[in-house]
Amino acid sequence: MLTYDSTPQEHAMFMTAILLSQQYNMTVNGKQFAYRLEHSNGRDVIETLYRTCMAITENKIIGIVGPAYSSEARLLARLCNRAGFPVIGYSTTDPELSDRNAYQTFYRTIPSDIITAQALLKLFQKYDWNSTNIIYQDDNYGEGGLQAIKKAFTDEIKISQKIKYDLSTDHIDDLRSQLEESPSRIVIVWADENVTTKIIQLALEAGDILAPSFLWIFTALHSKMQLKDKQLIGMLLIRPVTPQIFNVSTNTTLLKDAIDIWKNYDNQSYPGDETKIDGYALYAFDSAWLLILGFQEFCQRNSNNCLSLVNTKHCFTTRLTNRDKLHQILKNISFLGVSGYVQFLENATDRLTRSGSHFIIDNLQPSKSNTNELYAEEVLKLNGSTSNLTRDSTTQWISTLNPIRWPAYSGAKQNHYASLKGVRLNITVPISPPFYMEEFNNSTNKTDKSGYLYRLISLLEQRAGFSSNLIVAPDDISYDELVECVRNGTYEIVMADLAQTPSRSNKIDFSVSIYDNYMRLVIRKSGKVYASWHAFVLPFDGHVWLVIGITLGMSVLLIFGYEKVEGKRQPDKKKSDICDQSILGSFLKSFYHTIGAMAQTGSELRVKSFGGRGQTILLWLTSIYLVSLLTSSMTTYFIEKQKKPWIQSIEDLKMCGKLSCDRIGVVERSQHEEYVMQHLMNGNQMDYHRLKHQRECYAKLLNYHIDVAIADSSSAEYFTQTKQYCQLEVVGFPFGKTDFGIAVPKLWRYKQDLDNHIMKLKEEGEIDRLLEEYFQEKYCDKKDGHEGVGDGLH
Incomplete structure (x- = not known):
């Protein structure tokens, strides 16, 4: 052999x-x-x-x-x-x-490497890691390992950087910059023992890409390698082992x-x-x-x-x-x-793992006898009772009696993402009440800053441990231009009332949603309501009035008939007041009596017949019902007439159906303009009134330059409840749902940490408290005497 x-x-x-x-x-x-x-x-x-x-x-x-x-x-x-x-x-x-x-x-x-990759997947699931970098040697073994990891991880674990080690030159291009720019702080090294030793040496020479910032996981490590550098503390080695250990x-x-x-x-x-x-x-x-x-x-x-x-x-x-x-x-x-x-599988060269797949993870820790040296301590083991190591299987890594020493020297598990702690961020914010506002204070000779986003930045600084440099964006910059500035690196990140849309998400990333946003229609409030001279007949439609007329006519005829017949049987002195010598006179008296009964005022004419009296009682009852119905209908009619605005929904603006396009105010290069072009104008170019900023729409509504404006729910709710704009109101149902988030570059390394802190603020109710403070004030509703709950933020 x-x-x-x-x-x-x-x-x-x-x-x-x-x-x-x-x-x-x-x-x-x-x-x-x-x-x-x-x-x-x-x-x-x-x-x-x-x-x-x-x-x-x-x-x-x-x-x-x-x-x-x-x-x-x-x-x-x-x-x-x-x-x-x-x-x-x-x-x-x-x-x-x-x-x-x-x-x-x-x-x-x-x-095979597929089993090792599945074992790594179980490790990532155990510690809730969802991203990694991978360094692999550029041969069949390294590329096969990369493909095995991609197959095992699928979309559950994101591979942020795929870094190739060139075997012909023993070099990696820009190793430090590739890892520092990556949002993940975990590195899997898929290389043989000799190459792994060289990769570690390159990392030590590059500096600051091992402990404490990064966690490296090796798939092979030379047993005779001298491990002394403290930058290797906390690193992990995964290795297959034989079943007797278990x-x-x-x-x-x-x-x-x-x-x-x-x-x-x-x-x-x-x-x-x-x-x-x-x-x-x-x-x-x-x-x-x-x-x-x-x-x-x-x-x-x-x-x-x-x-x-x-x-x-x-x-x-x-x-x-x-x-x-x-x-x-x-x-x-x-x-x-x-x-x-x-024993071997029927249709593959692999061994049938009847007893399971078995792995050990070693952790590089300082030696107890010599603190200048490191040794490998077994900290985790995987005993696959079956060969199934897929994400849904019950096989899990279990801890040994030896605790893991993480690279960050803390008892908490290693995070897979970059931390904001100690970082100084350049945050661009546009002036946009109530999100961010500045006012010069004459007493202190300084500019006072306030607003929802300003308070949110302060909270994030306290929680995440970063510091910020606030940069005020120019007044004439549009929302889409802010996105472009983030994409091309002019601005590091932007915090504004900036909605996340599909077109923007293709260019940059957004943090998790700070809150949900809708678009709303804003118009001037209607003036006093004047009723027309025939308004009293409007609550009843024609059919109701026809029934009332028929009832009135039939009652006149029946009372006239009953009293005429009864008068022929009685002497003149006992005849009813309605019964007269002439037919016309009796008919007119019957009509007069019926109107009195219908109006519940009665009449001085007395009826003597049983049928006439019964008909009179029926008229009284009918009049009671009609008066109640008329009263409630007229009340409803006038209330609706007073509250019903001239525009009901966004559909009323479709293709400028209810008013001229130039009377519709839309903020240019914004999500509002994108929505209008797609859903209202069907892609056609319409000459609607273009606005530079949302603040502009409220002034132009009051000045009658436009009749309706499309605004974000947050902005609309705030401005229509301020003293200056009480003559404006929000109408119709919300439409065009979007999310407001912090604009960051694609693959921004701190995004995961930022998202986590925002989610914690949400869970603790801090975000809601800020929303209530800046967006739930109902000044105009209180002034009008009907304080209530508005639409709020959606």
Whole structure:
């Protein structure tokens, strides 16, 4: 068998497997197993290919354990596809090597990078980290690791920076600036041991990108590396381990016999305790043992034609006979090794993790005996009882008895985002009452600052620990121009009544919403209401008046009939007052009596008939109902007439339907203009009245330059309740919902910290208290005598 130069423990355990097979008298065609060791460094794959070809032609090898690097394994596995030689990887983790169709004779005993990436996902979930940077070496191994992380993290964990380590130059371009400009403060290093050592040296030379500001997570770290620099305190190392650490079943008898041989053969490389044996060494043993068991079983089944080679003059023409039968045995083999159960997936080269996936995280901490040195302390372990390490599985990292020493030297967990503490921010604010206001104080000869945003900035400074330099924006600057200034770096951040819209979000980022905003219509209040001369008939429609007329006419006829009939039966002295000698006279008296009954005033005319009296009573009852109905209807009518503004909703302004376009005030280059163009003008250019700022619309309404203005709910509620603008009112329903947030550049490093502090202020009710202080004053409502709850902020 062929193997490649590796660490002393890996080399020793591979040798032990060969020697143990000899001790067990395990042979093939009566011959004991032997090995050949070759050197590789992961850099020169052609050299590794050449050495492998020499071993094939000179030593007639029939199987390969290794190489240690995925870049070499991919090439050698394709070569062995032609020859039929089995290649067993004990440290090659590239996810591409899992493809059984591409690598038909390749097997590996170590979990692939996909499993490691899923274990990292579980770590991020444990500490609620949602962003990271990744440094990777620019070869198949590094790029495979990057793809594995992207596949495992998906959209749940954002990769802020992907930083490539150039293997040809041993250099990273602008390492410090790339990390400092990143919003994430976690760095995953996906590189082999040698490259990781060089990356750490580059980081130490760059300065201020390790502890205490950043948390680095290594996937490999050289065991002999001298760790002394305090900038490495708190860093983490994730490494796969074998199941015996978690008391999962392994072949203890096989391990005991192997250790006995190891001690006798090379006692100096033995770590002194089987629990300290490197996981890769155990994987190397099981890789060699897999070939030994597979070859032995194959030859037992095919004693007449066992493992012969043909065309051995050149490695590219060499072929292993009966290769299909051999690989069928290897694919189906199952045994309990020193690293757990060894069995392979049906359609992949990966090992079936029957006992689970197992990882340890080491934490670099100051040595208790020598504070100038660091050592790796096991702080977390992951015992995957199943092979499922997806985000929804129940498998979790658990803590050991050793606490984690975080880079920031605090007991709290490391944050994945940059902190605002100690930072000085340049904050641009436009003059926009009540958000931000300035007034010169003659007594102090200074400018007093006030407003909702000014108070909010003070609260954030106290909570987040930053200081601010307030820059007042020019009066003639538009909202869209503020966005452009943030995008091109003229302004660092902007705090204003600036709404978040899709077009703006394509250019810059916004903090979490400070509050929800709607657009509102603002008009002048209506004057006194004058009723027309016929207003008393307006509450009833024509149908009601028709019924009243029919009722009146029928009552006149019925009373006239009843009294006329009754008068013929009675002497003149007992006749009713309605009954007259002439028909016309009797009819007019009946009409007079009916009107009196309907008006509830009565009449001096007396009715004598039973029917006439009953009809009179019915008229009285009807009149009571009609008077009540008329009173309530007229009250409702006049109230509605007094309160109903001339414009009801934003739809009344569509395509300038109710008034001329130049009577509609819209702040140019704002979310209002964007909404008007999209929803009211259907993209057509209309000559509406353009305003520079929201403050301008209220003055122009009072001066009759415009008849209606579109304003933000916050601004509208504030200005229409101030003494100067009591003649204005907000009408219609809110429309065009947006969020007000702080404008920051794309990928601004402090955004997460800012968002967290804003959310805490919201949860504690501080934001609501500020809103009530600046936006809930109802001066004009109190003045008008109908204090109530306005629309408020939405």
